[in-house]
């Protein structure tokens with residue numbers, strides 16, 4: 001076995017997966033066909049839940065200072081995030097995310113190989129053999145598991161025989177930074193689609209069009225300023241002049257969802273599993289959610305303590321999340337196009353979002369794609385991600401986020417004296433944090449998975465032991 005886990009694709013999802021596996025003590029190899037990172041890539045919108053995920057891992061600090069952006073749209077109808085302290089976005093360059101994750105994954109023990117393309121694989125009962133091509137020639141790697149984080153046209157998915165369902169409108173976007181532009185700032189919906197023109201300082205402009213149900217040129221044709229000018233004319237009806245592109249990219253697609261996320265020892269995550277219109281700002285957030293859900297389960301399987309069904313829970317949980325993100329993205333497209341048919345609907349929705357509850361529901365629906373997790377207990381916190389709250393622990397001031405920093409399960413004992421039983425059999429997998437009761441958590445004790453989900457709350461030893469066995473396997477006896 002060369003590596004316990006082989007990851008095809010070194011985009012943000014593959015790299016975060018490798019980082020999480022590394023901090024769980026499982027080295028992975030990441031095979032990425034691109035030699036270089038994209039130059040000046042688009043920004044990704046980091047939603048508040050993802051900020052929690054990165055904070056727990058110490059990754060947010062590594063990205064440097066990122067101003068909060070208290071704005072979010074739903075189908076280009078603007079929501080008011082200033083009313084919601086817990087919901088906000090960060091705007092982070094995707095290239096910056098990839099570079100940071102690559103460095104951190106390598107530091108955590110991953111072997112990141114750029115310029116290495118996965119060309120095929122086969123699996124058997126004991127592992128996966130992967131064929132790789134690089135400048136020095138072809139070679140093979142053997143691993144226990146293969147994860148396809150290889151994007152929308154995933155070869156790993158295709159060779160696993162996993163089909164995709166495609167539905168709804170197609171989109172065609174073009175985006176880039178340009179040396180000059182003879183127009184004004186704007187960002188919104190026009191008759192032909194979405195148009196954005198943002199001054200970037202020093203005379204540069206970031207320009208973008210998104211159109212729907214229009215055939216994009218083939219990928220073999222490089223995007224140009226002329227193509228963007230034609231698109232601006234179609235979207236706005238106006239003739240605009242743009243200068244030379246400093247960088248430019250075209251993107252096109254249709255909403256797609258893989259029919260399953262696992263085939264034996266092969267898994268898929270990120271855009272390999274689901275693909276939505278970028279305007280909806282779900283792709284990165286949902287993909288990174290896949291990575292953190294899968295990493296600790298794979299690590300448990302590699303280390304030999306994964307209880308039955310743990311690996312299957314990845315599909316059970318994340319396929320629902322992918323489906324809901326598809327729905328949310330499609331609903332957003334339905335609010336945008338064709339404008340002459342949806343204008344009245346947009347006005348109604350714009351009026352409705354002035355109601356705080358509607359604003360809140362749409363914002364949290366966008367920033368936090370919830371999915372059901374098998375969980376025990378009647379308390380409201382069960383089956384949700386544990387919020388970041390400060391705690392007064394036996395070892396001093398800390399918080400729930402800090403407790404999850406180790407990437408292990410955590411029992412929070414806030415009961416001051418409940419008999420939770422002997423937990424020593426799980427101490428190699430689960431930490432116990434004793435703290436004073438915390439109003440926000442509203443439970444005597446909680447069991448939280450390494451990915452932050454509360455899977456049990458209560459005060460009975462039997463219930464806790466059962467939940468620990470469900471998620472962390474049998475207790476060890478030594």
Ligand SMILES: Cc1cc2nc3c(=O)[nH]c(=O)nc-3n(C[C@H](O)[C@H](O)[C@H](O)COP(=O)(O)OP(=O)(O)OC[C@H]3O[C@@H](n4cnc5c(N)ncnc54)[C@H](O)[C@@H]3O)c2cc1C
Nearest residue numbers: 009011012013033045118150151270271281282283284285
């Ligand atoms: C213009 C634009 C704006 C966006 N804005 C947002 C946003 O605001 N918020 C948001 O959440 N999402 C956004 N997205 C979506 C987000 O960029 C993607 O969801 C994200 O990149 C998916 O990450 P990934 O790692 O799954 O896939 P990718 O980033 O596509 O990475 C896949 C990697 O696999 C590699 N690869 C492919 N095949 C092979 C192979 N055979 N062998 C080895 N390597 C291979 C590729 O080179 C690539 O690096 C946007 C997308 C675009 C295009």
